[in-house]
Amino acid sequence: MADTANYIQDRFQTFMNGLGDRYEPYVREHLSKVYMVLGSTAAATAMGALLQMRDFLDLGVLAAVATLILVLGLHFYKDDGKNYYTRLGMLYAFGFCSGQTLGPLLGYICSINPAIILSALTGTFVTFISLSLAALLAEQGKYLYLGGMLVSVINTMALLSLFNMVFKSYFVQVTQLYVGVFVMAAFIVYDTQNIVEKCRNGNRDVVQHALDLFFDVLSMFRRLLIILTQKEERKQNERRKRN
Numbered sequence: 001m002a003d004t005a006n007y008i009q010d011r012f013q014t015f016m017n018g019l020g021d022r023y024e025p026y027v028r029e030h031l032s033k034v035y036m037v038l039g040s041t042a043a044a045t046a047m048g049a050l051l052q053m054r055d056f057l058d059l060g061v062l063a064a065v066a067t068l069i070l071v072l073g074l075h076f077y078k079d080d081g082k083n084y085y086t087r088l089g090m091l092y093a094f095g096f097c098s099g100q101t102l103g104p105l106l107g108y109i110c111s112i113n114p115a116i117i118l119s120a121l122t123g124t125f126v127t128f129i130s131l132s133l134a135a136l137l138a139e140q141g142k143y144l145y146l147g148g149m150l151v152s153v154i155n156t157m158a159l160l161s162l163f164n165m166v167f168k169s170y171f172v173q174v175t176q177l178y179v180g181v182f183v184m185a186a187f188i189v190y191d192t193q194n195i196v197e198k199c200r201n202g203n204r205d206v207v208q209h210a211l212d213l214f215f216d217v218l219s220m221f222r223r224l225l226i227i228l229t230q231k232e233e234r235k236q237n238e239r240r241k242r243n
Contacts, residue, residue: 022136023196030199030206031136037088037210041095042217048099053107063100070094071211079205087207094211098218109225113232120224128217131185135192144197146190153183174230177223184220191216 023031051057059066070090077087109116135143157176164172195209 022140024200027196027199030204030209031195033206034195034209034213037091037206038213038217041091041210041214044092044095045099045102045218048096049103049106050099052100052103053110057100058103059097059100063097066097067094067101070097074207074211079207084207091207091211091214095214102218102222105222105225109229112229112236116225116228116232120221120228123224124217124221127185127220128188131188132192135189136196138189138193141193141197143186143189143193146186147194150183150186150190153179157183177227180223181220181227184216184223187216188213188220 048063052059052063070093074087074090074094077083077090079087106117157180160172160176163169164176191209191212195212198205198209
């Protein structure tokens with residue numbers, strides 16, 4: 001057991017030394033701030049969802065409107081070096097309202113199988129950590145070419161969504177869900193390397209960079225929830241038919 005612990009510690013130290021050799025101190029500091037803000041935004045999202053599910057606070061449609069206003073506000077209210085805490089508060093409010101909009105879906109899933117939420121959360125967390133490390137340990141700027149390709153895929157998916165509002169194709173819906181998971185995974189890799197490059201070029205907007213990653217994580221989590229829920233519903237329907 002002691003040998004195993006020492007081995008893990010040595011590997012972790014080697015990994016940290018590798019990051020230290022690869023990235024400048026100011027880049028590592030910026031990344032640590034981004035991940036701290038990302039974590040606290042996720043906590044605000046969890047709080048918003050929990051309050052909605054427990055009927056302590058339900059903003060309803062106002063939450064959806066607020067998320068749109070806040071994300072537009074963060075886009076146009078640029079970082080000027082003096083408005084960090086204002087923009088940080090806007091980001092936390094965006095996370096909270098996102099949790100409020102997620103609450104009804106989580107409540108429905110709890111009525112089917114609460115374990116789905118834990119599975120989706122674990123899958124999202126493991127995927128995010130793995131892909132973030134892969135992006136940080138890969139050759140610098142190796143995956144930045146993905147940007148244009150991913151935007152094209154997103155635009156195509158948006159057109160398919162409009163198409164599906166009319167034709168209601170189950171195949172298109174399922175395809176979008178699964179493709180969306182892979183697209184968000186690719187965005188995690190792309191955004192991680194893009195944040196590093198922006199930081200090196202003088203862009204130290206912690207709030208915006210955390211927002212970029214938050215979009216990726218939340219979108220992946222939402223899609224995994226729906227995929228796992230649909231799978232569980234099919235299983236339950238099959239059991240009812242057999243009985």
